[in-house]
Structure formats: structure tokens, C-alpha cells
Amino acid sequence: MSDDILVKMRDVWLEGRSDETWNPIINGVDLTLKKGEVLGLIGESGAGKSTLGLAAMGYTRDGVKISKGTVEFDGIDLLTASAAVKRELLGKRIAYVAQSAAASFNPAHKLMDQHVEGPVQHGVMGKGESEEDGMELYRKLRLPNPDQIGFRYPHQVSGGQLQRCMTAMAMSCRPDLIIFDEPTTALDVTTQIEVLASIRDIVEQFNTAAIYITHDLAVVAQMADTIKVLLKGDEVETADTRTMLSAPTQEYTKSLWAVRSFERPLKPAVNAGSVPVVSVQNVDAAYGTVPVLHDVSFDLHEGRTVAVVGESGSGKSTTARCITGLLPPTAGQIMVDGEVMPPDYRKRSKDQLRQVQMIYQMADTALNPRMSIGQIIARPVEFYLGLKGAEKRKKVDALLEQIELEPSQYYHRLPSELSGGQKQRIGIARALAAEPKFIICDEVTSALDQLVAEGILRLLARLQDELSLTYMFITHDLATVRAIADEVVVMKDGRVVEQGPKVEMFTPPHHAYTDLLLSSVPEMDPDWLTNLLTERGVDNIGDAAVDKM
Amino acid sequence: MIWFVAALIGMGAVAWVFRFAGQAATGNAPKFRDMPYGVAYGYVLGVVVLAWLAWAYMQGRSEDTAIANKFFFLRIAIEGFIIFAIAAWVFRLFGRSVGTAGTKKLFRSMPLTASFGILTILIYAIFAIFAGAIAPYGQEQIIPGVAANVIPGGDPTLGGNPDFPLGTDQIGRDILSRLIYGAQNTVGIAFATTVLAFLLGGTLGFLAATLGGWLDQLLSRAVDVLMAIPSLIFALLLMTIASVWAPQLGIPLTFFMVVIIAVIDSTRVYRLARAVGQNIVVMDYIEAAKLRGEGLGYLVFKEILPNATAPLLAEFGLRFCFVFLTIAALSFLGVGIQPPLADWGTMVRDLGGFVNFAQFAPMAATAPLLAAGAIALLTVAVNFVVDWMLQKSSGLKE
């Protein structure tokens, strides 16, 4: 055994308990990590990547067990080590950074008290020394007010900053290994980038080995030296980052890479005089007395997709609520086919309601769990089109075929028996059943894995071509925009900051915010982050850049 | 007392030895190596308690009646526990092999406590429905020529009478028959009250959740005020007033009791129904239905209600227990179900004094304990089933 191997996992099998039976999570995976190396662990949800990452620390959550295999850390067998030996390693030599920093910091103690706990308890440093060191780390991680921020409580600090505080806490004992468990998944793109940059810097600086768990390929490309791809508990392949990106050998990996290349052909420009299907005109809206939308206007033309992009809180979903009538605007109006719609959905006629349909982000909550697929789709068919009996069934079957699900197989199933992608397809079928002109797609792919999401996007594109539907596509993911949009509306703080055809939007010059948003989206190029940082300058990324606007 | 403390300390020493021996014997296996001292102590304590129970049981079977009497109730309790456990086990076995695929699956994952609960509820239901056919005498029947206060057990040498296995009460009515009729009266009335409370609280709760606005505000504030008065106290206050009204209007007091407890209890149902309803109302599928233009009836009956059945069913079980115990308490205090109807709470009050004879004539004390035990057994059974249901539904969420 060579000396520079830090973690050695051999033939590890993990099982999880559900309903009194043990089901496999990881099936005999090997993992080797050298000192100072960063390993990216990627896979879709349910691939078992987090469980495997935790197992590398010799830790399993409640209801999970290691049924077979060995886990060695620096020559110490973690599976047979006593609790005391493991406690000595954890925190001191192996540290963990969790997905949600907000939930993983104890709300009852100040950040600094939690930061120094590890070093003091493990006898690495005294309290005072550790606090000094903490402030130094905060400075290195480019946190604002590094001398004071530690004396706040977790709820007083923003998400991106908390995530960096947690990285500092993991660094407090200068561990040999840090496990990063999806540390940027919950963050907006512009915030994500600064966390990524600071994590990468500090890991390099202290030559710490790391296992970086994520589902985002572009992120892992920036962070890792080596990438390991998991699929349903099995290893697909392992290679160093550049080889993996340029020449994947396995089919599954290739398909993952290919998702990013889906892009629809461009459509000709809209005729100048044509009446838009939906027109949002000077809309203001407020929740109670808090104004959220200011003078929002844009048009949607037949057979086109307009992507509305922006970060959380920018007002994109509120715009959708104004169009559907759930939130009557305080000023301005919504027109469909040149006709002014009553602001409140309760005042709209059945036919007006039929014209505007909606597909939701969470397919789980969008389908009534007590109704069968057949009933869910049949209801709008019956309600709007007045079909009954055999005719109704025929229509439902046709709709199921349209969304590529075999009618006889799915008609009687309940939503809980379907996968996430299939549920989203049912949501599409329910919208189509009304035979609408216009469909609002609210983050329809953001809860799905990339391959499944791509399938949904292709389906929506095909349906648009066949039925000349008009889509309003709400999303925060620019890859999705690139794939499906014809026109783009960029929103920030309840205002439209820029709008136009996609081609124009993706070629400079842009509005400063659009530029920041676009450039913050990680790309598959492993040098992307480095180049970007050089371009923007160290002090001008993320929040700092947003604040300067 | 000194002996008790000494025993605890002694067990502490044994626990240490036990862990040490375990480590030595298994070659320091992780199970013993990482065992906290408290856990080792727990094992020893468990063994000691079991040993004491076994000893007490043997005492209860002693030839010497003085000793046997002293441990009589413990013996009965242990025997009862074992019999119930076996019955529950057999019932679960039966459920696993008979019935549809769905029920079989249900029984396979069922803990013993839940199958005990279901079995008990079934037995109570049978007694309650067929009380008239099962009971040997009428509930109000004072049997001529039979003494009052016949001792239970049916042994003439101890003051019993084989015709009345559980003896007779203070005015010579058969206690067994009254116990059986009690199932009909007490359980029946409690069930009706719970149904009423659910109709009232459930309807208002769902309306408040669906419609919101001023109706929701009004109802919720009213419920807040009603819930600020402890329910048994409020029930007693209203029962006092009802007891003045009842003879004047010629309506039985029991009817007032049902209405009063139903109204008081419906406040709790309202809270739950409203909370469950609000959780469902924010779901996207409700928004989709609203945007489709569906009416209130469709929303409540097709979209909301089917998704609320599981929590409501569990709540029904808990509410039933609560109502049942409230009625029993009122009857025990003498203001609940009125004589001559046979009722368990009243029986406990009437026969309670016999507990004091337990030392010399253990059988004499069984009658009030049986009536009180009948109440306890049913609520325990319902609670076991509800506990299982709640665990099942919370487990599914994970």
C-alpha cells in the first residue's frame, strides 16, 4: 500500500431499511482517494452518492447499514474501530459540509462558538487562538466583516455566507479530508459561484483532500481532479476530470453529457402586425400592501416559447399568478387573443379559463394522490369538452399516447406508483386535455434529474410543433432557456430588466444584470471558473457584484 | 425502603460485572465494548423485574390463602396479560392467512399491540350489538328471591352463587348482565357523541379552511374561547344547567349530555379538520381545480375530503377515547348516564367500596375493577390501533 492513499473503500455494500425490509443502496463500490485529491461524486437522485460519502467517514444515518466491505482512513479500519477512536478522527481529521447550512448550524449558538467547538474539544487549539484562526478563515473565504460575522446567530446570516461559514468550520482543525455534500444546491447561481470559488481556493491552499458530492456536472468539472459517476448504487466509471469530460466511455455518462447539447432550431421572427396570444400590459401587483411587480409588460406569440428568467424572489411566479387570475393585478391588464381578461379568475368564463393552463414545478403536489391517472385527465375532458363514457375514455387514451405513456398500463394507476418524470407527463396531459392555446410551465424541470428533464423538454417542444401551443416558461436555469426558448424576459426585483429574442440575449452587449446571470451559470469546461474569476476580479463576484448594481 | 436502595446499588455492581464478563467472554466484541453503563444497568434491571414477577406469580398460586390472596390480583394480571398476548398473536396469524391480499398484507406488518386492539374492538362491538341476546338477565331486572351483594366467583362457601358468576349489586341485579348491557349503553352513547362531534367540527373546519376570510376568523376565535375552559369542567357546568332544564322539558338528561359533550369536543375536531384542510388547500392540485372553475362542492368532496381520511380516522379513534372517558368520568361523578341504564362509570361508583375487602375476599373487589377495567381495556385497544395507524402514515412520509 502506497503511503499517499488517504481513503480506501473496497467492495462496499450499503442497505437502507423501509417497511421492515432492507433494500440495497450501494452495491459493491470501490473508492480510493489520495492525499490532497478532490474526488467528484456525481449521480442522479437515488444514486446513493450522499450515503456513500457519509460511509467514507465510517458514518451511516439511522436506518442505513454497511452490510459488507471495508472502509479505511489512513490505514485505520473505520468499520471495526471503537466509537472513541472514530470520535477522535471525526471533526479533527475528517470534516463534513452539509447541503443546508441553515439547518446544520445549531440555532441556539453563535457561529463562532460552533466554529471553535471542534478545535477546543479535540485539543487542537485554545479558544482564543481558534477564534483568531476563524476570523482568518472567514477572511480567506471572502466573507464580509470577517471579524464580526462569527458573533452572529445562524439565522442572522444569509444562505451563501452560512455555507462559507460552514466550510470555515470544517477547516477549523485543518482536516485531511472534507466531505462536501451538495453544498451549493440550495443557492442561486450568482451566490453559488462565490461559494464555489472560495471552497476551491481554500481546499487548494491547505492541500486538503475532498469528496465533492453533487448532481451538477458543470459544478463538479470546476471542483474535482477525478470524477466518479454513480447510477442506482453502481459505479459507472471513474476517470480524471478532463478525460471524463472529453472522452467518456460508458453510454450512461455519454447521455448525461449530451443533455447539455439539446437545442431547438430557431424560428423566424414574428410578423409585426400579428395579435399576440397573451399580452401582459403594464402590470403592477402586490401581496397585501407589499408591492412585488412593477410595470411588467411582454407579449407571447402563437407557437412561441417565452422564457421568464430570474433568481428567487424576482417576481416570475407572481407574474404567472397574475395571468391565471389567482392574484388580480393592482394596475395594468392581461389580454388573451386581443380580449381583456377579468382580473380575478372567479370572474372568468369557463372558456376563458380553458384557454390558459398551467403545469407545476412539483408534480407530487400537482396531482391529487387519491385519484387515478385516468380520473385526473378525464376531469378536464368532461368539464370543458363535455365528453362522456366511451368518447371520454378515447380522448384520455389519445392524450396518454401523446405524452408517450401506454394507456392500458397507466389508466388505473395512482400518482404514487409513478416516477417523477411520469408524474410531470401526467401534469402535461391534464393541461392538454383542456385544449388550451397557452400553457404556463412553472419550473417544470427543476425538480427532475437531467436526463428526465431533457425528455420533458423534448416532449414539450414536439407538442408545441404539433399543436402550435404558446408557452410561458418560468425558470432560473439558463441551460433550459438555451434549450427551449424563442424569446427571453429577464426579471429582477419585480421588474423586467431586459427582453428580446434568445439570440440577442445570448450575445453581448447585455444589461449588466443579464450579463452577471449568464456568466454565473457554470459550464462544462473545467477552466471556466478560473477564467471567469480572472475576468471579473476576485472582489467582484456573487453578492458583491449584485450589490454594486 | 433501605432494602430497596440496597437492591438498586447491588444491581449496579451486577451490571458492571455483567458488562465486564461480556467483554471478556466475547473477546471485546463491539456490542459489549461500546455498551454504555446505563444500558448494562437496564439489562440487569429488566431481568430482576421479570424474576420478581415470576416469584410473585408463584406466590399467587400458593396453598396458603393469606399469601395467595395478597398476590391474587397480580396473578390475574399476569395471566390476563399472557392470555391477551396469545389471543392477539393467534388473531394476527389468522389475519395473515385468511382474507384478501390487501388485508393479509396489512396483518403482516402489524405489531402485536395493534392486533390486540383490533381483536378487542371486535369483541366489544359484538357484545354491544348483541347485548340483549348474550346477557342472561335484563339490565334493570331485580331478580326475586336473590340476595343483594352476592360475592362474585360463584363459590357458595365464599358467599357466591353459581347462577351469578359475577355476583349481584346492592339492589340484587346481576352484575354480569349489567356489564354486558354497559357495553351497549356506554359505548353506544360515546360513539353517537363522537359522530355528532365530527359532523359538527369536521364540517365547520373544512368550510373554514376552504373559504377562509371572516367565517374562518369568527369560527376560530369562538373555538379559541371555548377551548380556554377545561373540557370536563365546562361539561360539568353545562350538565348542572341541563339537569335543571331536563325535567322541565321532559327530555332525558342523557340526551343533553350527548349534545353538550359533542359540542365541547367538536372544537378539537374543528381545529384538526381546519389544519388538515389548510394543508390540502395549498396543494397545487387544488389550485389547478380552482383555475379549472370547479365549484365548492367538487373541491370539498372530490379533492379535499379523500385526502383527509387518514388523519381524520386516527383523530376519530382518539376523540372516541376522550369522549368515552369523559362520559365515564361524568357517570362516575353521578351526573352522566342516568340510572336505571346500566353503565360502567356508575357501576364503579356504586361498587367501589368493595375494593377495601380485597385482603380477605379478593373476589369481592373484582366487580368494580371489572367495570373500570372494561372502560380501560377498550380505550387502550383503540389507542393501540390509532398509534399504529399514526406510525404507519408518518413512516410513509419518510
Place this chain on the structure above:
Amino acid sequence: MGNVLTIILQRLALGLLTLLIVSIVIFIAVNLLPGDFAQSILGQGATPEAVASIREDLGLDQPMVTRYFQWLGGVLQGDLGTSFAQANFASFSGTTSGATTIAEQIAPRFGNTMFLAMITAAIAVPFSIILGILAALYRNTVFDRATNIFTLSSISSPEFFLAYILILFLAVLNPIFPSLSNIFEGMPFSERLEKSMLPALTLTLVVTAHMMRMTRAAIINLLASPYIEMARLKGLSPMRVIVKHALPNALAPIINVIALNLAYLITGVVVVEVVFVYPGIGQLFVDSVKIRDIPVVQACCLIFATAFILLNLTADIMSILSNPRLRHPK
């Protein structure tokens, strides 16, 4: 801090308002009685003079709103009125010297009930919290399942069943404690404690079960939170994880559990006092209900409701105070 103070003042005001409305509800409920309650108490055979005398004594000849404010004013000054039984006695004997006010009647009994509640709390609170934490730490073990069955059974049993079981085992079969709690004023503390032991133990059984289950649920909920996992992954000792990370956050739910269960005691005390003939306010209440002594029922009801509301209010305020998000606003 100003933020928290406002919230607490709001809660206090709300509590007072609730109390006021509850007093109105109780007053109205009592006045729903048919006809004249002087008549209905004395029965049909009463002489018109006796009825008139009681009416005047109790001020029944005045309109309802006036009577409410008179009653409320009296209550605020500690005057709960005169009981019918006493008024009746006075009117027949023709003197007022023998009559005592309700306040005088209730005061010693209130003290007794508080004594009982205090002993119960002293036993039940530490016992149930320790048991609850143990059950949470060793969940899904034999110990946890056994305590689960035990607590479920004792919650489900009516108080009088538990009371008789305790009498059977601890008073009749093994004469350790007396089965009747005939305590009186001036009794030495140790004797008083001994005589109150069985009712206190009965209440303890009921309350402990509730408290233990709620504590267990709160702790399990807490132990599942990511920051506890984080603390474990920092290599802290199990003791430190519990004391430093779990307890500060568990305080709010546990205080809540205690206050709610003390409130629950109020209901339980009624039945238990009757079984053990304990001279507390619960027994007086039940006796008055039976003889339809409306002013006493009304007064007892108000006292019970006040205690209940105050305890719930305490729970509310305590959980606000222990919430770091509110104590340290942004």
C-alpha cells in the same frame, strides 16, 4: 429585545381578553337556567318569603348586564358571592351570622388542591422528562416499546381505574398509604404528605404518561435535525451532543409540555379528589354540581378556567422567550 417584549405584551393582552370572554360565557351559561333560579333551587314547596329573600340576597331582581358587572366587580375584589346552600341556610335560620361567603369556603380548599398539584408536579416532572429522554435515546428498543405500551395504557385508563388499582395494591393489600385523604388545617407536613400520596401518585401516573410521550416525541424530532448530525460528525462526545446541542433547543418544547400537562392536571384533579375524598376545590365543585349550587359552580369554574388560561399563557411566553430567532432579531 423590544420585539420580544411587544409579542409577550400582545399575548398577555390576548390572555386577559380570553379570560374576560370566558367569564362572560360562564355567566351567560349560568343565566340560561329556566325561570328563576331561586325558585328552582328551593323547589316548588318554598314559601314566597324565602324565595323573595334569596332573590334580594343574590340581587336576582336586577337586569342581567348589571348583574354581570356586579359579579365581575365582586370577583375582582375577591368576593365570589354567597352560595345558595349557605343563603338558604341563612334565610331559614333568619340570621346571617352562620353564613360564610364562597371565597371563605373556597380559600382553604384551593390551598389543598394547590398542595396536591405541587406534589404531583414535583414527582411527575423530573420522572417523566428523564424517562422521555431515555426512551428517545434508546428508541425502538425493548425498553422503548415497554414504556410505550405502559404509557399508552395509563393515558387510556380512566383516572378512577388507576386510583382503585393504587388503592388495591398500596392501601389494601400492602397498607403503605391511607386510602382516604382526610387532611385538615394544622396537620403536620409529613402526615399531610402521606395522606396526599395516593391521589398524587394517581395524578402522576396520568400526567407522566402524557409528559413522557410528548418529551420523547420532541427529543426524537430534535435528534433528527441536521445540526445534531453535524455535531456528531464533529466528533463530539454523546454527552456533549445532548447537553450542548440538543438541550438548549429542547427547552422550549419541554417547557411547553410541562405547562400543558399542569393545565391537564386541573381536569384530572376533579375525579381523583372525589375518589380519595380529598377536601380540595374539585370535590367542592362536584358536590355543588350535584346540589345545583349555582354560585359555587360558577366560582369554581372561573377559578379552573383562570388557572388553565394562565398555564397555557405561560407555555406560550416561555416558548417565545427560548426561541433564539426572536431573542436575537436580525
